[in-house]
Amino acid sequence: MLKKGDKKLIGAWAFYDWANSVYSLVIGTAIFPIYYNSVTGGNDAIVQFLGMDFNNATLYSYALSFSFFMVVFLSPILSSVADYMGNKKRFMQFFCFLGSFSVMSLFFFNENTLWVGIVFMVLASIGFWGSLVFYNAYLTEVAYPEDHDRVSAKGFILGYSGSVLLLLINLMLQMFPEMFGIEDPTLPARISFLMVGIWWIGFAQYTFYYLPNNSFNRKPEKDFIFKGFRELRKVVRELKEQRELKIFLTSFFLYSVGVQTIILIAALFGDKELHLETEKLIITILLIQLIAIVGAYVFSRLSKKIGNINTLKITIFGWGLITVGAYMLNKDNPNVTYQFYALGGFLGLVLGAIQSISRSTYSKLLPENTVDNTTYFSFYDVTEKIAIVLGTFISGFVIALTGSMKISVLILAVFFFAGFVVLSFIKKTKYVS
Secondary structure, eight states: EEEOOOOHHHHHHHHHHHHHHHHIIIIIISSSHHHHHHHHSTTOEEEEEETTEEEEEHHHHHHHHHHHHHHHHHHHHHHHHHHTTTHHHHHHHHHHHHHHHHHHGGGEEEEEEEHHHHHHHHHOOOOOHHHHHHHHHHHHHHSSSGHHHHHHHHHHHHHHHHHHEEEEEEOOOHGGGGGGTTTOTTTHHHHHHHHHHHHHHHHHHHHHHHSSSTTTTTOOSSSSHEEEEHHHHHHHHHHOOOHHHHHHHHHHHHHHHHHHHHHHHHHHHHTTTTTOOEEEEEEHHHHHHHHHHHHHHHHHHHHHOOOOHHHHHHHHHHHHHHHHHHHHOOTTTTTTHHHHHHHHHHHHHHHHHHHHHHHHHHHHOOOOOOOHHHHHHHHHHHHHHHHHHHHHHHHHHHHHHHSSSHHHHHTTTTHHHHHHHHHTTOOSSSSOO
């Protein structure tokens, strides 16, 4: 078994980002939402599911919200059981297999099989987010605290790189189907879903080969479900006594409301508010991913010089500027496309930074030598998911009241300001300054 700090072990851990990030870009952002909208009848179409009529966009939102709810409900329970049994790799593998095979099953989703699209979209989302709980928890086992910023950034850099590479291949299928002898207009997208699942489960095997199982030599007794709940209660009690962790999670929740909402509505904002063509929106998505690589690298280096908290404050301030910049965009401006590209590029810079530094900062704040790091990371994951639900609700509510996505984005500045202020109360620790 490779020892903590070993370059091969760190590389294998980070490589899971390369494996799974294609889901978030291809399925979560770029191709599946467009395909779903197309096969369900276009904008504001009515579809039937479980004997009830739904607006197709509403059903899509409900399905995603349900998947987040399931992750919020399951991850603390399963992570505490995994910590007690010492087998979080098995849980990570289960969710990886669930997600990847569910994505591949989307190949059979068409206008006549709506249930396939909804059911396997939900299962794929649960698989993706569920596996990340256990994956993130490994950071404290593969690298020493002083290396967490660099190692976390390495994972995100690989993730952004891999997802862009596969998306470019998928876009070739979409834009030039005749080159591949494809006549069915739905086939390029459905092949993309197959490729995502195969990519995810295939490259993940390298990670699973090297990641340790039961690093702390736990020897579980019978009745492990009950003992797992006891483990969860223990961590909850410990968490209440960890002042810096509580402050960080509060700040993380506040700024995640803004970050996650902007990520989810960025393409929709460009479409609805600025009336940009699909090709320009895809260019923006690719731009964000590529510049996020630079952001993750640059800010991980910056954190060594000025500390994690100051680095996070800079990125949070940057996100606040993005909300103001988005509000000021005008669809009638002849240069609005280039302004949107510029804003997307800046978003990519702070996106790579805030995701990477948030993960590493949290890992550094965990109690030293804890054997319950998976359970601790489940609270990190739950915090982010609740932030997504709140952020999307607030955004939708403001749009319903005002009819403007611009105002809904500008209001998110309040959450960035609050997150910035709360973060200022964290005291310096051994590894976080």
